Each structure stands twice: as C-alpha cells, then as structure tokens.
Amino acid sequence: MSTKLAFLFPxxxxxxxxxxxxxxxxxxxxxxxxAEADEALGFPLSKxxxxxxxxxxxxxxxxxPAILTxxxxxxxxxxxxxxxxxxxxxxxxxxxxAHVSAGTLSFADAVRAVKARGHAMQLAVPAGQGAMAAILAxxxxxxxxxxxxxxxxxxxxxxxxxxxxxxxxxxxxALAAVERAAALAKTKGARRAVMLPVSAPFHCALMHPAQxxxxxxxxxxxxxxxxxxxAANVTGSLVTTADAAKDALIRQVTCAxxxxxxxxxxxxxxxxxxxxxxxxxxxxxLMKQIDPAxxxxxxxxxxxxxxxxxxxx
Numbered sequence: 001m002s003t004k005l006a007f008l009f010p011x012x013x014x015x016x017x018x019x020x021x022x023x024x025x026x027x028x029x030x031x032x033x034x035a036e037a038d039e040a041l042g043f044p045l046s047k048x049x050x051x052x053x054x055x056x057x058x059x060x061x062x063x064x065p066a067i068l069t070x071x072x073x074x075x076x077x078x079x080x081x082x083x084x085x086x087x088x089x090x091x092x093x094x095x096x097x098a099h100v101s102a103g104t105l106s107f108a109d110a111v112r113a114v115k116a117r118g119h120a121m122q123l124a125v126p127a128g129q130g131a132m133a134a135i136l137a138x139x140x141x142x143x144x145x146x147x148x149x150x151x152x153x154x155x156x157x158x159x160x161x162x163x164x165x166x167x168x169x170x171x172x173x174a175l176a177a178v179e180r181a182a183a184l185a186k187t188k189g190a191r192r193a194v195m196l197p198v199s200a201p202f203h204c205a206l207m208h209p210a211q212x213x214x215x216x217x218x219x220x221x222x223x224x225x226x227x228x229x230x231a232a233n234v235t236g237s238l239v240t241t242a243d244a245a246k247d248a249l250i251r252q253v254t255c256a257x258x259x260x261x262x263x264x265x266x267x268x269x270x271x272x273x274x275x276x277x278x279x280x281x282x283x284x285x286l287m288k289q290i291d292p293a294x295x296x297x298x299x300x301x302x303x304x305x306x307x308x309x310x311x312x313x
Contacts, residue, residue: 002272003272003273003312003313004086004087004270004271004272004273005083005084005085005086005087005271005272005273005274005275005312006085006086006087006088006089006266006271006273006274006275007075007078007085007087007088007089007098007101007274007275007277008088008089008090008091008094008274008275008276008277008283008287008296009071009075009088009089009090009091009094009095009097009098009101009276009277009278010067010071010090010091010094010276010278010279010280010282010283011067011090011091011092011093011094011257012060012063012064012067012092012093012202013282014067014278014279014280014282015057015058015063015066015067015279016279016280017049017050017051017052017053017054017057018049018050018051019049019066019070019279019300020034020049020050020069020070020073020074020279020300021049021050022301022302023070023073023074023077023300023301023302023305024046024050024073026302027073027077027080029073029076029077029079029080030073030074030076030077032076033069033072033073033076033107034046034049034069034073036107036108036111037065037069037107037111039108040107040108040111040112041065041111041112041115045062045065045066045069045111046069048062048066049066049069049070058199059118059122059199060118060119060121060122060199060200061115061116061118061119061122062115062118063118064093064114064115064117064118065111065112065114065115065118067093067094067097067278067279068093068096068097068100068110068111068114069111070278070279070300071090071094071097071277071278071279072097072100072101072107072110074277074278074299074300074305075097075100075101075277075278077299077305078275078277078299078305078308081305081309083275083308083309083312085101085228085275086228086269086270086271087228087229087230087231087238087266087269087271088101088102088228088229088230088231089230089231089262089263089265089266090230090233091162091233091257091259091282091283092162092202092203092233092252092257093114093117094278094283095230095232095233095248095249095252096110096113096114096117096249097110097277097278098230098231099226099230099245099249101228101277102226102227102228102230103224103226103227104223104224104225104226104230104242104245105221105222105223105224106222109221109222113214113217113218113221116213116214116217117210117213117214117217117253120209120210120213120214121200121202121207121210121253122199122200123209123210124200124206124207124208124209124210125200125201125206125207127199128175129174129175130172130173130174130175130178130200130201130204130206131172131173131174131175131178131179131195131196131198131201132161132170132171132172132178132195132196132198132201132202133170133171133178133179133181133182133193133194133195133196134168134169134170134192134193134194134196135168135169135170135171135182135185135190135192135193136167136168136190136191136192136193136194137167137189137190137191137192138167138169138185138188138189138190138191139166140160140163140166140169142185142188142189143160143169143171143181143185143190144159144160145188146171146181146182146184146185146188147159147160147171147173147177147181149181149184150177150178150180150181150184151173151177151181153180154174154176154177154180156173156174156176156177157173157174157177157204157205157206158171158172158173158174158177158178158180158181158204159171159172159173159204159205159256160172160256161201161202161203161204161256161257162203162256162257162259163256163257163258163259163260163261164257164259164260164286164289165259165260165286165289165290166260166289166290167289168286168289170196171185172201172202172203172204172206173201173204173205173206174201174206178195178201179195182195203252203253203254203255203256203257204254205254207253207254208254210253210254211250211251211253211254214249214250214253215250218246218249218250223242223245223246224242225240225241225242226239226240226241226242226245229269230245231261231262231263231265231266232244232245232248232252232262233248233252233255233256233257233258233259233262234248234251234252234255234256234258235248235258235261236258236260236261236262236264236265237261237265238265238266238269259286259290260290263286263287263290263291263294264290264291267291267294271294272295273295273296273297273311273312274287274294274295274296274297275296275297275298275299275308276296276297276298276299277298277299278299278300279300280298280300281298281300283296283298284296284297284298295311297311297312
C-alpha cells in the first residue's frame, strides 16, 4: 500500500518560547520563513518567538502569527526534504497554516491576517467575562445538553467549542454559563471539568465581532483553490475551492472546531500517515484518542524531523 500523508497543523496553546529556533539555525528554508514573518509584520516576531518574554508571546495577537510561522517553517523544511502531503487539516488557527501549505493564500498575507484575527478575538470580549472549560470522558451530545441547560438557566451563551476527541470536548462562552455547564456536565457523568487558562472564549457566539473582522481581512486578500484538500473545522469535510476555504476560515471564528470529523474525513480520503507540523504534539495525542490504529509523527526540530524521515523511509 502506498503512503498517503496528511499534515496536521497545531493551534493556540502549543506555543513555547524558543520554538522553531533549532529549525531556523539548521535549515535555510526555516530561517527564511522567520525573516519573511518579521518583514510582513514590520516587527521582530522571530525575536519574541526565540527569546520571549513568555507573557508577550502568550498575547493572542502574537501567539497566532508565532505558531503559524513555526508551522510554516517546519512545513518548508519537510518540503525541502521532498516530503509533501496529499491532504491537510489544522486545529483552529492551524487551519490557516494548512491553507498556506496548500497554496490557498500566501504566507505573508496569512501572517498579517492571523495577527489581525488574534487582535480582534482579544478585543471581542472584555477580560474576565468569558471562559472555556475542558469536559473529559463525557459524550459530546451530553456536553451539548449541559450547555443548552446552562444557557437557558443563566441566560448567557455557552456551547461546545472544540470537539477534540471522543473523550474531550471544550466548551466556551460567558463565564457564569461556562461554570454552570461544567457543573452540570459532572452531574451527567463527566470524569472532570477543567477551567482553562485562556484569554478569551474562542469559537462561540461571543466572537461575532472578531468574525466580522476576519471576513473584512479575507475580502482584501487573493485566495486560490487549494492544491490539496484541506479539512474545514466548521464541517469536518474537505474543501477544494477558494470560496469554500474563505467561508470556512470566516465561520470557524464563532463555530465549533469539529476535530474528530476532520481526522475521520482524512482517514476516509485514504490518509495512511499523519504528521503534526509545528510546535508540540497535542494533535498526536488527540489522534491516539480518536483512532489509536493510525500512525502519527511530528516535526518541530531536527530530532523529530530525523525521526519522521526515518519512519517514512
């Protein structure tokens, strides 16, 4: 059976000071990527990524272009080694990285767009008014039920934001509604409900102002039909046109990330190996929960690159 690669691109939460430095120091394709990001944004993003401070890197408007840049650097290093995907997906912000890899939009346009996206997300809800929580070991339909009950009871929005694996659903919304939904989820049998240290309630109705900003930004960019199919967070299905890609990138700001469906669509399309491209191994971990039979690898530095190249033969 021939190898059919799917590249997976991580989202916010995978950042760490120093990420990508090893690739930049060893591979011209990666060094060039960091230089391009600095030029596109008009400030030394690479210095913030490599040296911190961490509190600045954790600001959403910095985190998003930073993770995109490291992911694109890793993708370009793989390409320089002759490793190319047949399809791709990205978790939330990672969907933008996936579309850069598919040629849907240029890296310079994407890095500027996700900085604007991050800034708009940060401004959409005043600090302390929104929240997110991870609900563990409870079926997604029961999590949805808990959210519906909490929203009706509190009179504020809360909904599933990330359908990450069969045993992990993240909810998002107004703080009081999220806290109530988390408590209700535990009464329904959730093993744990963990409040997350996030700066805003992503992927919920409260992000509508940010969605409008992303729509405005994308309206001014040239998008092309992706060269490979890319799984859309909002539906879990594969997109193959510029219009569908643009619609998906806009709608995902307020809609849930249907990650389980994204992965299942890639498997159905014939993916035999998955490579997480960029910082961390969060998506490799989720893959073990979604389908332990799948082979997942990752590339974030020279050691993981060599291991992945060896595994792919």
